[in-house]
Amino acid sequence: DSLPPGMDPPSSGKLPSTQDPTLGELPRGFHHLYTSIEYECASSLYQHYGSPRRTCLKTGRWSGRHVSCSPGEGSNHTEIGWPWHAAIYLRSHSIHSAGSGLQGAPEEASSPWQLVCSGALVTQLSVLVAAHCLVVAGVGKPQWVDPVNIKVVMGIHSPGQMRTLKQLQVSTVLVHPSFDPVTLDSDLAIMKLLYKAKISERVLPVCLPKMQGGEVTATQGYATGWLLASDSRSSSKPSLDAETAQTGVVELGDVVQCERQFSQSGAPVTITDNMLCAMRHPLNPTKPCPTVSAGITIIPSPATKPSSGPSEGQGDDSVVWELLALESWGYEKWNCGPGLYTVHTRINNFKDWIQKNMK
Structure with a gap:
């Protein structure tokens, strides 16, 4: 039969x-x-x-x-916590005063922090992030935020968990040498941490793809990003007990349809081999479109038996989760709308570079 x-x-x-x-x-x-x-x-x-x-x-x-x-x-998407989902903060001064030469100045230590992006913890000392999140000036050759003005926060799963949060300092930022600030090709950077992230139930690395390159066979993934309030979460201290992650199911789309949609919207683009296109699953709960930080997308590894997924903010022990992509660009504040594509950096094309440089 x-x-x-x-x-x-x-x-x-x-x-x-x-x-x-x-x-x-x-x-x-x-x-x-x-x-x-x-x-x-x-x-x-x-x-x-x-x-x-x-x-x-x-x-x-x-x-x-x-x-x-x-x-x-x-499904309560907002309360699903992924232990490798990092919140990336930059000092507001380093964002708004690029090129002044004061990014690392001691007198700016009290400058407000601003939540800008999601990152993915891949080792105790390495966090992956879309490179464009760390650009503080994009005219001509990009200028990068000084590592002293970056803070990585792990363990944010729901409000009121201040005692469990891990605030980590960054020692070095390595941007992929092929990153193009105009097309956002190779939109990837490695942030090396000053000290190891302490592993716990709420802080765990996510796996990289099994091999370099090759076809992406997944048709769906789980995308998560930080909700950004209208005040841009800017304060003298990161509002670490108030951040909320939004998680949803996304479908990987056809590159030709993706390019056509951007072209019809007046923004002709070229989707390179280093990119993936995705859109919200049509059966996701319909909510007003919030402002969401550039997020990360994961899938259950094809080499393991998927089970029930994360429970109460923790990954299921029977599932090995694999980092599929980092969100790169889309329709700005409308990028979470149903039926609209967002473009992501395809991680399996960069596995060799990541492993070589995260040591």
Whole structure:
């Protein structure tokens, strides 16, 4: 008997049970009579539809109803915490006074901090971030913020968790040598931390892709970014107990359609091989479009068995999560709107460079 229509590989969110090897080999796509297959969604961000268990019947059909997983209306996206999701702060002075020569001046130590981007912890001493987040002047050759004016904060999962937060200083910033400040190709930088991030349930590194380059087979991912308040979160101290992450499911899109959409909007662009296009899943809960920092996108690693996803802000032990992309650019304050593409830096194209430089 063949598999039920619409059954996708486990990466799409449905997990078949294993078969009994003693029953002998069958052609690919066929199963023995009375074989049962159980399904569950790969993440708590999804809602299961159809029958959780289906059995191969004598009629040549499967019992139960067609199985699918879609983002549920009841999913609490804002409270999902990813332990590698970093909040990147810059001193406001370093942003607004670029080129003055005062970025690292001691008298500016009380300058307000501003939340600008998401980052991804990949080792205890390394955080990946989109390079454009650290540009303080883009006319001609880009000028970069001084590392003393960068702060990385880990462990923000919900308001009121000040005791669990980890504020980390940056010693060095390495921008990818092919970064283009105009096209934003190779939009990637490594921030090396002054001291190791202390690993805990709320602070963990995310895995890099298994190999350099190659085709991206994932069709969906989980994107998360920091909500930015109208006051730009600018204060003398980072408002570390008030930040909130927004997490949602995104679909990877066709490059041609992505370029066409930008062109029709009056912004012709070229999507390079180092970029991915993604848009919000249409079944994500509909909310007013907030201002969200450039975020990160992860997927369950194809090499592991996805399970129930993160629970209460912590990653599921049975899942190995892999960094797919860093958000690079889109439609500015409208970039979270349904049906609009955002463009992301494709991490697997940079794995070798990242591993070489994060040591």
